Amino acid sequence: MPAALWMLIAAAAASISLALGVRQTFGLFLLPLAQEAALPPTVLGLAVALHNLVWGLAQPVTGALADRHGAGRVIAGGALFYLAGLALPALLPVPWAVLLGVGLFTGIGVSCCGTGAALAAIGRAAPPERRGELIGLASAGGSLGQAALVPLAQNLIGWVGATASLGVLGLTMLAILPIARSIEWRPPPARPGVTATGLAGLPALAREALANRGYALLTLGFFACGFQLAFLTMHLPSHLQLCGMPAGLGATALMTVGLFNIPGSWLCGRVSNVMRPELALGWIYLVRSVAIAVFAYTAPTPLGTVVFAAVMGFVWLGSIPLTNAAIARRFGVTDLGALYGVCFFSHQVGGFLGAAAGALLLEFAGNYDAFWPVMILVGAVAVAANWVIRPPARALA
Known part of the structure; x- marks a missing residue:
């Protein structure tokens, strides 16, 4: 492969690593912010829920802009939004600043710097026969941020406090x-007669894509992905503390997720070379749901928690390269960023509901017991939705 493609993969992995790594730390701040700044846990919980919803709403827009104008410009702008979103509550730890900063600004920032624009750029540059594998490789590299930034944030909270730690994490976005600049700073050259739809044509593009039964079912299944993962990211550390587990076990679990997602994302992307992506996605949702059921209905132990985190980590971001591969097979890669963004909106609606419902349940019930059956049911629906998808009549390059 050309060196330029390897450089693109490395740059995309680095951007994803920082953007997703920081947001994976939000759950660590739930109880420390309550103690340090007297912020009720529901404030940060609802801010993270809003973050997920804003991310989903912004992703089709930022994806369409990246398709038409180049991913690099979109990613650079997103870094500044992300910085502002973390700096605001660090400087002013009051409810409205947390909701505006974490909820709105970081949601826009991660939609620009995260998986959408960067992985679509790889999808356009990669040879068709290796597209899923190389997207998975970039996703795997992106997991390094979670593995590194979660323990860093945990230690920072202990050293300098929760609000100062938010400011330090915000400064990392400048990197x-x-x-x-290495990720499509200029728009990719279009093939003769083929141009990206862009922002103006996004509504029509979304309507046309959602009229495709396979794409609509793929989008439905992606809802479960966001629902399950947002809840675990935000509430697993608190759940473990409520169960009497050591305070640092939540950070260890999230770090384990990141470490095991490195080989898992690459392998899931490679699977798309030999198996229909929709079938592989169904298996991912099945593994997640079984793991959640076992974890929820057995007595929690440190070893069991780490094993659960390892299993979940192996399939944590595996749905991303497979979803991109499935979309590219149906519609090609010209509008891949926008089409992934439309599908991803469903993912983030699920993330909003998972994070918000968990926060409200903690506030009013004091535990998460009623949430686990819902997690399992949603996962089962995603399995069924992906396994009934028929292959496209003609797979596109």
């Missing part, structure tokens, strides 16, 4: 600015 994305030079990275962005």
Whole structure:
């Protein structure tokens, strides 16, 4: 493969690593912010829920802009939004600043710097026969941020406090600015007669895609992905503390997720070379749901928690390269960023509901017991939705 493609993969992985790694730390701040700044846990819980919803709403827009104008510019702008979103509650730890910063600004920031624009750029540059594998490789590299930033945030909270730690994490977003120059700083050259739809044509593109039964079912299944993972990211550390587990076990679990997602994402992307992506996605949702059921209905132990985190980590971001591969097989890669963004909106609606419902349940019931059956049921629906999808009549390059 050309060196330029390897550089693109490395840059995309670095941007994803920082953007997703920081948001994976939000759950660590739930109880420390309550103790340090007297912020009720529901404030940060609802802010993270809003973050997920804003991310989903913004992803089709930022994806369409990246398709038409180049991913690098979108990613650079997102880094500044992300910085502002973390700096605001660090400087002013009051409810409205947390909701505006974490909820709105970081939601826009991660939609620009996260998986959408960067992985679509790889999808356009990669040879068709290796597209899923290389997207999975970039996703795997992106997991390094979670593995590194979760323990860093845990230690920072202990050293300098929760609000100062948010400011330090915000400053790490500045590292994305030079990275962005390696990711399609200019729009990719179009093939004769083929141009990206762009922002103006996004509503029509979304309607046309959702009229495709396979794409609609793929989008439905992606809802479960966001629902399950947002709840675990936000509430697993608190759940473990409520169960009497050591305070640092939540950070260890999230770090384990990141470590095991490195080989898992690459392998899931590679699977798309030998198996229909929709079938592989169904298996991913099945593994997740079984793991959640076993974890929820057995007595929690440190070893069991780490094993659960390892299993979940192996399939944590595996749905992303497979979903991109499934969309590219149906519609090609010209509008891949926008079409992934439309599908991803469903993912983030699920993330909003998972994070918000968990926060409200903690506030009013004091535990998460009623949530686990819902997690399992939603996962079962995703399995069925993906396994009934028929292959496209003609797979596109």
